[in-house]
Amino acid sequence: MLAVHFGAGNIGRGFIGSLLYQSGFQTCFVDVNSEIVDLLNEKQAYRVVFADHSQEELLIKNVHAVNSKSDPDKVVETIAQADLVTAAVGPNILPLISGLIAQGLRKRIQTNDQPLNIIACENMIGGSTLLKEKVYEKISEEEKKMFNQRFGFPDAAVDRIVPNQTNEDKLMVMVEPFYEWAVDQTKMIGEKPKIEGITFVDDLKPYIERKLFTVNTGHAVAAYLGYYAGIKTINEAMEQQGIKTLVEKTLQETGLLLVQKYSFDMDTHKEYIAKILSRFSNPYISDDVTRVGRSPIRKLGLNDRLINPARQYVEIVKEEPVYLAKGIATAFLYDYQGDDEAVELKDKINSQGLEATIYEYTKLTKETVLVDLIINQFTLLKDGILV
Ligand SMILES: NC(=O)C1=CN([C@@H]2O[C@H](COP(=O)(O)OP(=O)(O)OC[C@H]3O[C@@H](n4cnc5c(N)ncnc54)[C@H](O)[C@@H]3O)[C@@H](O)[C@H]2O)C=CC1
Numbered sequence: 001m002l003a004v005h006f007g008a009g010n011i012g013r014g015f016i017g018s019l020l021y022q023s024g025f026q027t028c029f030v031d032v033n034s035e036i037v038d039l040l041n042e043k044q045a046y047r048v049v050f051a052d053h054s055q056e057e058l059l060i061k062n063v064h065a066v067n068s069k070s071d072p073d074k075v076v077e078t079i080a081q082a083d084l085v086t087a088a089v090g091p092n093i094l095p096l097i098s099g100l101i102a103q104g105l106r107k108r109i110q111t112n113d114q115p116l117n118i119i120a121c122e123n124m125i126g127g128s129t130l131l132k133e134k135v136y137e138k139i140s141e142e143e144k145k146m147f148n149q150r151f152g153f154p155d156a157a158v159d160r161i162v163p164n165q166t167n168e169d170k171l172m173v174m175v176e177p178f179y180e181w182a183v184d185q186t187k188m189i190g191e192k193p194k195i196e197g198i199t200f201v202d203d204l205k206p207y208i209e210r211k212l213f214t215v216n217t218g219h220a221v222a223a224y225l226g227y228y229a230g231i232k233t234i235n236e237a238m239e240q241q242g243i244k245t246l247v248e249k250t251l252q253e254t255g256l257l258l259v260q261k262y263s264f265d266m267d268t269h270k271e272y273i274a275k276i277l278s279r280f281s282n283p284y285i286s287d288d289v290t291r292v293g294r295s296p297i298r299k300l301g302l303n304d305r306l307i308n309p310a311r312q313y314v315e316i317v318k319e320e321p322v323y324l325a326k327g328i329a330t331a332f333l334y335d336y337q338g339d340d341e342a343v344e345l346k347d348k349i350n351s352q353g354l355e356a357t358i359y360e361y362t363k364l365t366k367e368t369v370l371v372d373l374i375i376n377q378f379t380l381l382k383d384g385i386l387v
């Protein structure tokens, strides 16, 4: 079995590649980072080490890589022969890989009649659907009909914390032992891939919202509060009782929304939150707040981890999400110079004011109470008032 995986980064090597190997796949990583591509081809293996007391080590074998910048034809060839295509490149990069995927699928139509699934493993709702849209923008109406019969783009929810790596061995990845990978089986085509660790579900929405609005909302809020307080890493931020309490209160808000919306059992959801808070505090992981808070404009999008639960909270719980609003305000205060989106956000606030900036990036409309809530929290934070 051959898998093509776009993005040989943290989650690509540390999660997807690892599960693919353990399920008997040969994995061809596609990346633009020539150092990683060359190393993968030289070693054809890499280490995944658990970030816990065990420090258990897995050797991931049967891997090679292609540089999509210098050898795009090879990528097209490989997609034509593959049994599965996956990606973990970041939501903003999905449009950039869609051209090569379209070419690979076009070639495949001519040479291989086996169905194929393409799964984007990104922190977003509808990642594979977005990738499909971008691929379909590049093909004819006739091709769309053929693609519909042969290719599936099932959405997925992926969860495993893999921080930026600073190991001497450039291929090695430290990962938390926990993982979750849920895939929408209703959008799959042909036989389901036999991958140990995937949960195939009929309705992905509760899974992705539970994960995005708990793990990713909580993580983002911890990152922005940590940055606000001048703290370097997530676990150091979680050691501050004030920050930990605010993260917890935020997850109580998203929890109330999720429990009401999906009829989750409250006690079970509380346990889920507790587990996630303990993952943020993992002392074996040093995860910079600037990695977790990266790309604040994306994270402030209408359907992402901050605005989405806040507006659903207003609609469904019918109360004001004070803690979510505070978290959102900290995202607007995030001005890390090493992050282009943070720099853009700050410039926009300086030139157009906060209110216009909120409308522009969140796409919230004037009817919602959220904008005023965010502005109030922003003003308090500016005055140094955190609680
Ligand atoms: N790191 C984590 O713990 C988790 C990350 N994710 C998601 O996985 C995705 C990737 O995140 P990370 O692995 O952390 O990022 P990363 O930056 O470590 O990896 C991304 C990889 O994509 C490559 N890339 C960039 N442009 C490319 C292109 N045009 N073609 C092929 N490869 C390209 C980069 O060179 C890099 O190796 C994101 O959507 C993230 O939200 C999801 C769950 C956990």
Ligand SMILES: O=P(O)(O)OC[C@H]1O[C@](O)(CO)[C@@H](O)[C@@H]1O
Residues within 6 Å of the ligand: 123, 158, 159, 160, 161, 162, 215, 216, 217, 219, 220, 291, 292, 293, 294, 295
């Ligand atoms: O990868 P993104 O969407 O920028 O956000 C960082 C988030 O992704 C993760 O790396 C993995 O879920 C989390 O650690 C964090 O919440």
